[in-house]
Amino acid sequence: MTTVLIADDQPLQRFGFRMLLESQDDMTVVGEAANGAEAARMAAELHPDVVLMDVRMPGLDGIEATRRIVAGGGRSRVLILTTFDLDEYAYSGLRAGASGFLVKDALPEELLSGIRAVATGDAVVAPSLTRRLLDxxxxxxxxxxxxxxxxxxxxxxxxxxxxxxxxxxxxxxxxxxxxxxxxxxxxxxxxxxxxxxxxxxxxxxxxxxxxxxxxxxxxxxx
Missing domain, CATH: 1.10.10.10 (Winged helix-like DNA-binding domain superfamily/Winged helix DNA-binding domain)
Structure with a gap:
């Protein structure tokens, strides 16, 4: 069972993610965080397999939260969620140690396969997308x-x-x-x-x- 922590400052967004993830037999949501500080603290306490991390959150943003989670040395891996106009944040997230990123308007099956890939130690970002991002x-x-x-x-x-x-x-x-x-x-x-x-x-x-x-x-x- 893949355990997931959802970090997003929008309650409806968290609710939608939870409904989608808990509809899967191989996933369970272990917690929800409304900001980066909560995400870092809950990741240290709950040790989820994957942290689904929004970028723009009040207080501590998703990039710094990612950096703290990775620096903590735990097993949790971070999947950054962003929008097309926030590619620079996705890049910063990868530099901070995230295992990849997806855009928020990704299809549900893309999000689910991305979480499964990250949980097994793979990277989510397609090589061609990585190339364009780094270029x-x-x-x-x-x-x-x-x-x-x-x-x-x-x-x-x-x-x-x-x-x-x-x-x-x-x-x-x-x-x-x-x-x-x-x-x-x-x-x-x-x-x-x-x-x-x-x-x-x-x-x-x-x-x-x-x-x-x-x-x-x-x-x-x-």
């Missing part, structure tokens, strides 16, 4: 990503990777799915999944989204 906000990336090594030399954060893993991380950053990587590099899809898993482990990335952000930060793509 739009790549200027937000900190210069610190390149200051610890000589210009023109490989970033030290990529040093644990093999040549093949570096190649796969690069095309992940270009928006390729596992299936596309397998087809274009003439590999079995199971082999690609193994490589992706090793890339995440070696770089300390929580999920595919974090790995793609790393690819941009280290100028592997961009």
């Amino acid at each position: 739009a906000y790549v200027h937000h990336l900190p210069a610190a990503g390149t200051r610890d090594h000589t210009p023109g030399s490989p970033d030290p954060r990529l040093s644990p990777l093999t040549e093949r893993e570096t190649e796969i991380l690069r095309v992940m950053g270009q928006g390729w799915t596992n299936t596309e990587i397998a087809e274009r590099l003439h590999l079995a899809e199971s082999t690609v999944k193994t490589h992706v898993g090793r890339i995440l482990a070696k770089t300390g990335s929580r999920d595919r989204v974090q790995a793609v952000i790393l690819a941009y930060e280290t100028k592997l793509v961009g």
Whole structure:
């Protein structure tokens, strides 16, 4: 059973999410938070599998709440909810450690599949959407990503990777799915999944989204 904490300052929005989630045999809502501070506190107390996090809330916003939840080191994973005109907040949420984001007008089945994906440790954001998001906000990336090594030399954060893993991380950053990587590099899809898993482990990335952000930060793509 996947446990979910809903964080949204709109009571009707929370009610709608609860009705949808509790109509599923494999999900249960363990709590509702009306602001970021409540969300962070309740996540620490309830340890939900997934926190469904609105961005704009009074007081502590969803981005800072996400940062606190992730920094707490618990098992809860955060799924950011945003609107098309708030992409910069979605980017900030991913930087804060969220496992992905969905737009608020997503279809119910998209929201449900997104929650299930996050609960199993996957990232929700489609690779092509990740690419567009990072393309739009790549200027937000900190210069610190390149200051610890000589210009023109490989970033030290990529040093644990093999040549093949570096190649796969690069095309992940270009928006390729596992299936596309397998087809274009003439590999079995199971082999690609193994490589992706090793890339995440070696770089300390929580999920595919974090790995793609790393690819941009280290100028592997961009």
